[in-house]
Amino acid sequence: MEYDSVSRGARAMFFMLTPNESSFEKVEDVPQYVQQATPFFVGLMVLELVVGFLKTGAPVITISDGITSLSAGMVSRLPLLLMRGCELSAYMHVWNHYRLVELPWDSAWTWWFTFLGVDFCYYWVHRFAHEVAVLWAAHQVHHSSEYYNLTTALRQSVTQPFTSWVFYLPMALAVPPSIFAVHIQLNLLYQFWIHTELIRDLGPLEWILNTPKHHRVHHGRNLYCIDKNYGGILIIWDRLFGTFAQEADKVVYGLVFPIKRFEILYVQLHYYLYLWKKSKTYKTISNKLSTFLNGPSWKPGKRRLGDHNDNPKVCIISKDKMPTCFISHHFDRHNTQILSQLTILGMTGYVLLTLTSLGFLIDQRPSSAVLELFRCVVMMTLLRYNYMKPLAPSLAVPTEVSATVVCGVEIVSMTKIVSMT
Ligand SMILES: [Zn+2]
Numbered sequence: 001m002e003y004d005s006v007s008r009g010a011r012a013m014f015f016m017l018t019p020n021e022s023s024f025e026k027v028e029d030v031p032q033y034v035q036q037a038t039p040f041f042v043g044l045m046v047l048e049l050v051v052g053f054l055k056t057g058a059p060v061i062t063i064s065d066g067i068t069s070l071s072a073g074m075v076s077r078l079p080l081l082l083m084r085g086c087e088l089s090a091y092m093h094v095w096n097h098y099r100l101v102e103l104p105w106d107s108a109w110t111w112w113f114t115f116l117g118v119d120f121c122y123y124w125v126h127r128f129a130h131e132v133a134v135l136w137a138a139h140q141v142h143h144s145s146e147y148y149n150l151t152t153a154l155r156q157s158v159t160q161p162f163t164s165w166v167f168y169l170p171m172a173l174a175v176p177p178s179i180f181a182v183h184i185q186l187n188l189l190y191q192f193w194i195h196t197e198l199i200r201d202l203g204p205l206e207w208i209l210n211t212p213k214h215h216r217v218h219h220g221r222n223l224y225c226i227d228k229n230y231g232g233i234l235i236i237w238d239r240l241f242g243t244f245a246q247e248a249d250k251v252v253y254g255l256v257f258p259i260k261r262f263e264i265l266y267v268q269l270h271y272y273l274y275l276w277k278k279s280k281t282y283k284t285i286s287n288k289l290s291t292f293l294n295g296p297s298w299k300p301g302k303r304r305l306g307d308h309n310d311n312p313k314v315c316i317i318s319k320d321k322m323p324t325c326f327i328s329h330h331f332d333r334h335n336t337q338i339l340s341q342l343t344i345l346g347m348t349g350y351v352l353l354t355l356t357s358l359g360f361l362i363d364q365r366p367s368s369a370v371l372e373l374f375r376c377v378v379m380m381t382l383l384r385y386n387y388m389k390p391l392a393p394s395l396a397v398p399t400e401v402s403a404t405v406v407c408g409v410e411i412v413s414m415t416k417i418v419s420m421t
């Protein structure tokens, strides 16, 4: 039984489940595939790190970039704590009130039809996310890393799910929510493993499937990569709708205008502010609106998607096909302001400890008092030796004072919580 669920979890990562084992009558019975995938995410990331190191002699993940990606992954799941996935809530509403037919939930035909339908809708979700600036403001998070490894896959947007649900609604006219709930998760999970440079070419599979090779192009900022390869599981949509590009010159990853920041909220939200400022530079309402509704590269007088030739270029030397003159590539390697890897690791550990402790408190676990006290001791030690300075500059006033005050408040509130439970 135990082996079964591990095997199912592993196969779910690669869309290798049969309709039989992944069709459910009720939405409540659908497994939380994405949530259950965490150990596989970690396992595959470690595997990529080891294989990458053996292959190239260097780590394929850098701590600062990897942690920014993982943090984005974590915060992007937070809205789900407050509400059921936007996609599913809206979907169920349409299904309950407006469905035209009811495809049988226990038929393999329904399962395969839903697979195709979800993947087709995903293509359009994704294409709109690149071609409409206000949607790009959400999706650019996923493209903000200048590296391409499995951690990049987890760099997800907090705001994107609030708009993407619209694109799936037509399916609710016929497909039961329980089957949709399976495929919306499997579609997302499939896209994890394709974020790697270690798999170069998969032969004939490259014809129909979205593969690491195709998705590398999607993450590139070389001119030939812009607005290409939107597919989720299948690449056929790009071939059909004219957005396919074959991997050619070495791909340089990241945004055309790199953000050069690792702060999670900035990474998530900066582009909204940028669009607002951009729109204010125009006088006419039509130009102001176009700033949000046309492509991110749009300027007045240009076609809807703007002219990508106006953007900064990635230069290639043809001999060894290595990029040479891209702008501040891997900026974290050159930026002296960036903290040492060890400090970042320590701080991340502390933030994780804080979040875990918070979870314990909310769950009202008996051991939460002990964990919170432990966190307090860790924080005092960090403050004492000035390690908290980069984490919260406001705390960097005389350390003993702030340590005592902060922990004093903690201990008072902890006593309250313990006496309440
Ligand atoms: Zn994209």
Ligand SMILES: [Zn+2]
Binding pocket: 142, 153, 195, 215, 219
């Ligand atoms: Zn991606």
